Amino acid sequence: MHDTAQLETAGIPSVAILSSAFKNQAHVQASSLGCADAFRVFVQHPISDQTPAQMEAKARECFDDVQRAIAGTYINSQATSTSACDVQACDTETDS
Numbered sequence: 001m002h003d004t005a006q007l008e009t010a011g012i013p014s015v016a017i018l019s020s021a022f023k024n025q026a027h028v029q030a031s032s033l034g035c036a037d038a039f040r041v042f043v044q045h046p047i048s049d050q051t052p053a054q055m056e057a058k059a060r061e062c063f064d065d066v067q068r069a070i071a072g073t074y075i076n077s078q079a080t081s082t083s084a085c086d087v088q089a090c091d092t093e094t095d096s
Contacts, residue, residue: 018043
């Protein structure tokens with residue numbers, strides 16, 4: 001979230017790509033960093049123990065979501081996707 005906040009503050013559109021296990025933490029951190037309007041794309045957890053092939057598959061699953069978010073085609077904070085990834089603006093409700 002720090003990178004996303006710095007880029008957004010500099011006027012560079014960005015999307016945070018995060019593990020689904022950290023939705024609540026990402027929301028809290030994004031809010032505290034002042035990037036409430038930046039997008040987040042959550043990929044399925046886990047991340048750290050995945051093989052390069054598994055990571056590539058996760059990246060492919062979310063590529064279109066990241067591209068749409070960075071292009072600004074997710075118009076509102078209730079952005080939805082048909083992919084395996086979860087796309088949210090930082091100011092949306094988080095899962096408990």
